[in-house]
Amino acid sequence: MQILLLGSGGREHALAWKIAQSPLLKKLYIGPGNAGTSECGENVPLSVNDFEGIRKFVLGKGINMLVVGPEDPLVKGIHDFFLADPLLNKIPVIGPVAKAALLEGSKDFAKQFMIRHGIPTAAYKTFNVSNIDQGYTFIGSLKPPYVLKADGLAAGKGVVICQDLASALQEFNAMVRDSKFGQASAKVVVEEFLSGIECSAFVITDGISYLVLPEAKDYKKIGEGDTGPNTGGMGSVSPVPFADRDFLKKVEDRVIRPTVEGLKKDGLDYTGFIFFGLIKVNGDPYVIEYNCRMGDPETESVVPRIKNDLVELLKAVAERKLGEHRIITDPGTCATVMLVSKGYPDAYEKGKTITGAGSVEGSMVFHAGTSVKEGKVVTNGGRVIAVTSLGPGMKEALAATYRNAEKIEFDGRYFRRDIGFDL
Ligand code: AMP
Numbered sequence: 245m246q247i248l249l250l251g252s253g254g255r256e257h258a259l260a261w262k263i264a265q266s267p268l269l270k271k272l273y274i275g276p277g278n279a280g281t282s283e284c285g286e287n288v289p290l291s292v293n294d295f296e297g298i299r300k301f302v303l304g305k306g307i308n309m310l311v312v313g314p315e316d317p318l319v320k321g322i323h324d325f326f327l328a329d330p331l332l333n334k335i336p337v338i339g340p341v342a343k344a345a346l347l348e349g350s351k352d353f354a355k356q357f358m359i360r361h362g363i364p365t366a367a368y369k370t371f372n373v374s375n376i377d378q379g380y381t382f383i384g385s386l387k388p389p390y391v392l393k394a395d396g397l398a399a400g401k402g403v404v405i406c407q408d409l410a411s412a413l414q415e416f417n418a419m420v421r422d423s424k425f426g427q428a429s430a431k432v433v434v435e436e437f438l439s440g441i442e443c444s445a446f447v448i449t450d451g452i453s454y455l456v457l458p459e460a461k462d463y464k465k466i467g468e469g470d471t472g473p474n475t476g477g478m479g480s481v482s483p484v485p486f487a488d489r490d491f492l493k494k495v496e497d498r499v500i501r502p503t504v505e506g507l508k509k510d511g512l513d514y515t516g517f518i519f520f521g522l523i524k525v526n527g528d529p530y531v532i533e534y535n536c537r538m539g540d541p542e543t544e545s546v547v548p549r550i551k552n553d554l555v556e557l558l559k560a561v562a563e564r565k566l567g568e569h570r571i572i573t574d575p576g577t578c579a580t581v582m583l584v585s586k587g588y589p590d591a592y593e594k595g596k597t598i599t600g601a602g603s604v605e606g607s608m609v610f611h612a613g614t615s616v617k618e619g620k621v622v623t624n625g626g627r628v629i630a631v632t633s634l635g636p637g638m639k640e641a642l643a644a645t646y647r648n649a650e651k652i653e654f655d656g657r658y659f660r661r662d663i664g665f666d667l
Contacts (some may be wrong), residue, residue: 245557246271246306250292250322251313252278253580254612254630255540258547259554260284261610262551265268265477266555267530273305279621280611280629282502292317296326298499303331307432309558312339312516318536319349319397324517339514341538344512345533351393351402351433354534361506362537363499365531365590366436370395373430376420382434383412391435392416396428400476407435440525441534441666443484444542445495447504448557451514453567455557456496457551458482460542461667466589468662475589479581479663481638482545486524486667495529503534515561544577544630579641580632581649581663582612586656588626596655607633607648623654 245268251258257280263272264284272285275298281287291299294315302310310326312318323340326332339345345351360367371379383390389413394402402425406412415642419429446457460482466472487495499520507514519535519542540544547554551572562568594613598621600611609634613625631649635641642664647658 245269245308245559246273247309247311247555248273248275248298248305248307248312248491250275250290250298250317252276252281253313253540254610254627255538255543256313256630257284257610257612258544259311259538261608262547262550262554263311266553267338268553268559273301273307275301277613278611278624280615281607282616291553292545292666293320295322298322299325302335305510309562310334310335310337311558313349314396314536314617315535315537316344316347318345330648337514338558338561340514342511343519344409344507344514347518348536349397350395351533352395352431355433357510358531359504361502361509364458364501364529365507366438368433368435368526370431371420372432373420376417379416379420379434381418384409386434386612387438388412391437392419392533393433393435394419394425394429395431395433396425398425398428398487401425402428405471408611416444426473432535434547437531438523438525438532439525440530441486442521443487444540445492445500445520445522446542446555447500447512447518448566449504449516449518450561450563450564450566451508454500455569455571456500458546458573459484459487459492459605460539461658462539462542463663468660469625469665473589475584477539478584478604478660479579479580480541480545481580481664481667482542482549482578482643484667485638490627491524491529492525493522499507499529499531505651523593525611540612541580541582544580544608546577547575548608548634549574550633574634576602576636577638577641578632578634579629579638579645579664581645581659582651583629583631583652583654583657583659584627586658587615592626593656594622594624597621598623598629598652598654600651601655602631603651604631604648606644607631609648609652615666628654638667
């Protein structure tokens with residue numbers, strides 16, 4: 245098979261690393277990729293939202309499968325674009341059509357979906373400028389803390405949690421009236437606050453059946469002890485000790501199966517990955533969010549634990565034969581730490597030379613924000629490189645990850661030294 249993988253982060257490097265191991269693969273292209281993905285296939289200078297450019301490339305190279313890493317092209321309808329084109333519509337796309345990608349693209353859509361299909365989630369109401377006064381009243385009727393969510397995609401920044409009523413009302417106003425998150429906050433979901441511990445579940449589905457992938461926990465805050473502003477993710481661990489057999493069974497029975505069945509009932513054809521952001525409250529799972537793709541940096545901890553040939557699974561999705569497969573999971577623990585640029589998640593500098601990745605032993609190195617400049621690997625983003633280790637237990641995996649993370653250096657490098665601290 246000739247596969248084009250879209251994206252340029254650590255998630256895509258981990259997927260590319262796994263895809264490249266398949267005997268079914270003839271050639272892998274990554275568009276646009278990063279310095280790390282070029283070791284798994286050929287990077288091509290494609291922008292993930294340039295559908296015409298992607299079309300030309302796919303037809304020119306005889307690509308037989310498109311794997312979409314990030315959410316943006318899915319929400320913008322890349323799968324629909326392929327279906328509508330007589331020359332592309334036989335080429336399978338891993339990633340849902342736009343209507344189904346709304347599970348991530350619209351919080352209000354996702355909440356309505358969950359309510360319709362009896363999937364446990366926080367109570368909520370949605371407001372816009374036309375009923376903003378009812379929004380003030382509703383917020384006033386809740387107890388703190390207050391959870392406000394921009395309806396649309398806001399680069400992971402659209403959820404605001406306010407500790408007191410005055411700041412919640414002010415924030416709500418800024419989102420709805422002052423377009424704090426642009427068009428994404430024209431609608432705002434106001435939600436009951438749930439108190440518990442979070443983890444993420446993942447499935448791959450062909451729209452008929454599904455396979456549950458290993459679960460993971462990620463660390464979103466920049467600072468140790470889960471302090472400071474949110475980031476794209478500073479590390480991850482899989483499996484998650486508190487997600488025991490009993491809890492995972494509830495997740496499958498109450499969340500995963502009803503979601504896949506709900507998509508079918510609603511006539512939403514879904515081929516690809518579903519990410520479930522979960523919170524465990526008194527032993528029970530509630531859905532915090534859906535994503536229409538894999539998470540980053542969860543993928544870096546999930547993919548190395550999957551023993552199956554990933555291309556074989558992707559092919560089964562395309563052929564709607566996923567039901568004939570089962571997931572084989574490594575019983576060990578995977579631990580990932582993300583090395584980031586100084587200043588991230590605020591402003592940071594790019595172009596710093598990265599050294600030491602060659603001396604890593606016993607860990608995997610997944611590039612995120614890197615590129616090659618004048619023959620050197622340099623930083624090209626806030627999240628730069630993920631170091632991942634698979635060990636018999638969390639202690640061993642973390643020890644290997646931290647030993648190797650120290651070896652990779654660049655000016656302003658920062659990473660959290662407490663991944664897994666709460667497990
Ligand atoms: P999201 O972008 O929807 O994943 O939300 C970002 C973060 O906000 C989540 O990872 C949670 O930590 C928190 N959060 C979202 N919704 C709730 C809620 N209803 N109750 C408590 N925390 C929440």
